[in-house]
Amino acid sequence: MFDEKKLWKDRASGRMKDLGRYLRYIFNGHLVVVLLFLIGTASFYYQKWIETLPDGFPAELIIAVLLGFLLTYSPVSNLLLEADQVFILPLEDKLRGYFLRSGGASLVFQCYLLLMVLAVLMPMYAQISSNGFKSFFPFLVILFVLKAWNLTTSWRIDFFVQASIHRWDIVVRYLINAIFTYLLFKQANIFILLFIVVVCALYYYYFSAQTKKMGLKWDLLISQEEKRMASFYRLANMFTDVPKLRDTVKRRKWLDLFINRIAFSRDKTYLYLFSRAFLRSSDYLGLYIRLTVIGVLAIYFISFGLGQILLGILFLYLTGFQLLPLWNHHQNKLWVDLYPVEQKYKKIAFNALLMTILAIQTVIFSLFIVMKGDLFISLLSIIAGIVFSYVFVYFYAKNRLKV
Numbered sequence: 001m002f003d004e005k006k007l008w009k010d011r012a013s014g015r016m017k018d019l020g021r022y023l024r025y026i027f028n029g030h031l032v033v034v035l036l037f038l039i040g041t042a043s044f045y046y047q048k049w050i051e052t053l054p055d056g057f058p059a060e061l062i063i064a065v066l067l068g069f070l071l072t073y074s075p076v077s078n079l080l081l082e083a084d085q086v087f088i089l090p091l092e093d094k095l096r097g098y099f100l101r102s103g104g105a106s107l108v109f110q111c112y113l114l115l116m117v118l119a120v121l122m123p124m125y126a127q128i129s130s131n132g133f134k135s136f137f138p139f140l141v142i143l144f145v146l147k148a149w150n151l152t153t154s155w156r157i158d159f160f161v162q163a164s165i166h167r168w169d170i171v172v173r174y175l176i177n178a179i180f181t182y183l184l185f186k187q188a189n190i191f192i193l194l195f196i197v198v199v200c201a202l203y204y205y206y207f208s209a210q211t212k213k214m215g216l217k218w219d220l221l222i223s224q225e226e227k228r229m230a231s232f233y234r235l236a237n238m239f240t241d242v243p244k245l246r247d248t249v250k251r252r253k254w255l256d257l258f259i260n261r262i263a264f265s266r267d268k269t270y271l272y273l274f275s276r277a278f279l280r281s282s283d284y285l286g287l288y289i290r291l292t293v294i295g296v297l298a299i300y301f302i303s304f305g306l307g308q309i310l311l312g313i314l315f316l317y318l319t320g321f322q323l324l325p326l327w328n329h330h331q332n333k334l335w336v337d338l339y340p341v342e343q344k345y346k347k348i349a350f351n352a353l354l355m356t357i358l359a360i361q362t363v364i365f366s367l368f369i370v371m372k373g374d375l376f377i378s379l380l381s382i383i384a385g386i387v388f389s390y391v392f393v394y395f396y397a398k399n400r401l402k403v
Contacts, residue, residue, distance in 0.1 A: 004095055004096075004098040005098075008097075012101075022232070022236035025236060041298075041307070042298075050124055053124070055128060057127075059128050059129070064178045064182035064185065067143065067177070067181045068177040068178030068181060070113065071114070071177040074154045075154060075224060075228065076102055076106045077106045077109075077225070078099065078221055078225055081222070085219065092216055106151060110147055110151070114140075118139065131187075142184060150177065153204050153207065154169075154173075156210075157207060158224075159211035160217075173203075176196065180200075268345075270345050270349035270350070271349035274353045275353055278326060287319075287322055287323070288323070291315055291361075294315070295361070296365065308374070308377060308381060312365040315361070316358050316385055316388055316389060317392065319357070319358065319361055320392045320393070320397065327401050351393050351394060351397070355393045358389035359389055363382065365381060366379075369381055
C-alpha cells in the first residue's frame with residue numbers, strides 16, 4: 001500500500017544527509033575563519049555607517065526593496081526525482097499530504113532566512129525611527145504571513161506551463177511585496193494595509209480557481225528541483241568532487257579574444273584546455289566575477305589602509321581556493337589522456353593560469369584603492385597581492401593538490 005508520509009520522510013531524510021555530507025566540506029576550518037573575519041569586519045563597519053545616518057535617510061525604501069526580493073522568491077522544495085514522472089505520477093491524487101509537508105518545510109526554512117535578514121536590517125530602521133526595536137516582532141509575524149502567501153501563490157503558478165505567466169507573476173508579487181513592506185515600515189494607515197491584504201487574497205483566489213482542475217506539471221516541478229540542487233552542487237564542487245553535478249557551459253564567443261592569444265603548440269595544450277574551461281564554465285567564471293565584485297565593494301568601503309590590504313589578500317585566498325577544482329575539470333574525459341603531452345605541461349599551465357587570474361584580481365583591487373586617493377596603499381596592495389598569489393599557487397596549491 002502506498003504511504004505518502006513515509007515517502008516524504010525518506011526523501012527529506014535522504015536530502016538532509018546529502019546536504020550535510022557536502023556542507024562538512026564547504027564549512028571547513030579555513031572557510032569558517034574567513035567567514036568569521038568577514039562577518040566581524042562587516043558588522044563593525046555596518047554599525048559605524050548606521051551611526052552616521054541622517055534623519056531623512058530612506059531606510060524603509062531600502063528595506064522594502066531588499067525584503068521584496070526575499071519574499072517574492074518562494075519556491076516549494078518538493079524533493080521530486082526524475083523517475084517520479086514514471087513511478088509516482090499515477091498516484092498524483094494521493095500526494096496531497098506529501099506536498100503539504102514539502103510546503104511546510106519550505107516555509108520554515110524560508111522564514112528562518114527572513115528572520116536573519118530582518119535582524120540585520122532592523123538596526124538601520126531603528127536608527128531613523130522613534131519605535132526602535134519595539135516593532136521587530138510585530139513586523140516579523142506580518143512578514144511571515146506574507147511569506148506564506150507568496151509560497152502558496154507560487155505553488156499555484158507552477159500549475160501553468162506558460163513562461164509569460166511565471167514572469168508576470170514575479171513582477172506583480174514583487175510590487176505587492178515591496179509596496180506592502182514599505183507601507184508597513186512607514187506605519188501607514190491600517191486601512192491601506194488591509195486593502196493590500198484584500199488584493200493578495202483576491203490574487204490567490206483567482207489563480208486557485210484557475211488551477212483547480214489542472215494537474216501537476218511534473219516536468220516543470222522536477223526541472224525546478226534539479227536546478228535548485230544543481231546550484232548547491234556547484235557550490236559544493238568548489239570544495240570536493242560531486243558526482244551528481246552536471247557540467248554547464250556557455251559559448252561566450254566574445255571571450256575568444258583571450259583564447260586566440262594562446263600559441264598553437266604542444267606545450268600550450270593544457271593552458272588552452274584550462275583557459276577554455278575557466279571562461280566557458282559558469283562555475284568558475286561566475287564565481288570569479290562574484291568574488292571580485294564583492295571584494296571591490298568591501299575594499300572600497302574600508303577606510304584604513306591595512307584593512308584594505310588584508311581584505312584584498314582574503315579575497316585572493318577565497319578565489320584561489322575555490323578555483324582549485326579546475327585542476328580536476330578534465331579528469332573524467334578519457335580523450336585528454338590520449339594527448340601526447342607530458343604531465344609537466346599540465347602543472348605549468350595550471351599554475352600559470354591561476355597566477356594570472358589572481359594577479360588580475362590584485363590589480364583590480366588596487367585600482368579601486370587608487371580611486372580613493374591612496375596611491376601608496378595601492379602599491380603596497382599590489383606587492384602584497386602578487387607575493388601572496390605566488391606563495392598560494394606554487395606552495396599551498398601544490399601541496400593541496402599533491403601535484
